[in-house]
Amino acid sequence: MSKVFLSAKLPAITVSKLQDANIDVSVYSGDSLISHDELLLSVTDADFLITALSTKVDKEIIDAAPKLKIIANFGAGFNNIDTAYAKEKGIFVTNTPLVSTNSVAEVTIGLLLALSHRIVEGDAQMRTTGFPGWSPLYFLGREIAGQTLGIVGLGSIGREVAKKARAMSMDVQYWQPHQLSDPEERALGVKYVSFNELINTSDFISINAPQTKDNLHQFDASVFKEMKSTAAIVNVGRGPIIDEAAIVTALKTGEIAGAALDVYEHEPQIADGLAALKNVIITPHIGNATVEARDAMGTIVADNVVSVSKDAAPKYIVNK
Incomplete structure (x- = not known):
């Protein structure tokens, strides 16, 4: 069974879509933002990573996850991810545009x-x-x-x-x-x-x-x-x-x-x-903090991971 790691708690629709696709879901459960060290440890056996835009995914994180196929960013931005290095490694990076x-x-x-x-x-x-x-x-x-x-x-x-x-x-x-x-x-x-x-x-x-x-x-x-x-x-x-x-x-x-x-x-x-x-x-970065927007974002990241798990191209690739 392939495994996805979620670097933050996400809407329930995200987890349910992933589980329905028979993907093993592991979620960071801390109340604060995940630390770089904890993320390093958590991605070592992950096939897929869903991460919040507040979390830095750099070269070190990418190298720690040799099985990684996609980094699905939960947000319209993606400057938290080393997209160029991910492309070198053959890893899709996607975002969640428009729904916010x-x-x-x-x-x-x-x-x-x-x-x-x-x-x-x-x-x-x-x-x-x-x-x-x-x-x-x-x-x-x-x-x-x-x-x-x-x-x-x-x-x-x-x-x-x-x-x-x-x-x-x-x-x-x-x-x-x-x-x-x-x-x-x-x-x-x-x-x-x-x-x-x-x-x-x-x-x-x-x-x-x-x-x-x-x-x-x-x-x-x-x-x-x-x-x-x-x-x-x-x-x-x-x-x-x-x-x-x-x-x-x-x-x-x-x-x-x-x-x-x-x-x-x-x-x-x-x-x-x-x-x-x-x-x-x-205000504490609440621009897209609505049930409607976050559910739509959660749907996109889950669908993208499911697509990649089936060897299909995801939507909204930012590092083509």
Whole structure:
């Protein structure tokens, strides 16, 4: 019987699909993230590995698993895996794209609304100092209707964010390395601008881009100085796109008005001083943390492992 190791607890549908295919399932049962050493020991006899995107699968892990045929990443990203080395060894690496799109887009819009109306800040006040009573100038926020949203990365998630933002009467502009076709832009109601124009003119910026070799610290101290002092930024893409130390300074000094971060540069740790700021919302990477999205992701990784166990090609190979 072939064996799969799951580096984290996954939805029940994942395990049931694997067991139905007569695959022996072994699951890491710890409450914290699996350590590198424990993963090394756990994959030695595994034919298949399903791993969370929070777990690093490097050359050492791959070499420790001589029978490995697939690394099925539970997440749309895959920068936690040495994909090139896996390809050298003839190991498929797959991800779970698209099924997280709506969930992440909903979280993006939710964070925009929470920032603009100071919802999290208001909740914290009610639980501490309390509500002094309604007055005309008390606890003012901003409406997002009529504001300009700049989206960095107009892939499937960015496009869904654009649709939802347009439905809420926002003006939407975007930047990414390659411009969409004119019909695509018209259908979405978005405008392509340069990166400099986006950071200079957007009232809100949403980062919905994947991590690449070119966008490390794309948002650094110099970029925050160029943004409107009234602007706010949301990051549900990848943490290292923002220089976290620089955004702490920008928020402290009022260079930008606010931020909402769901991903972090050195996840799961966050930068010193970030949690103490009132003008930032910090959430624990919940972009696709819905029953619907996680079940769909669990189905993909299980189906891919089952396919490989039957000598068929899996879907969503990222290291072809």
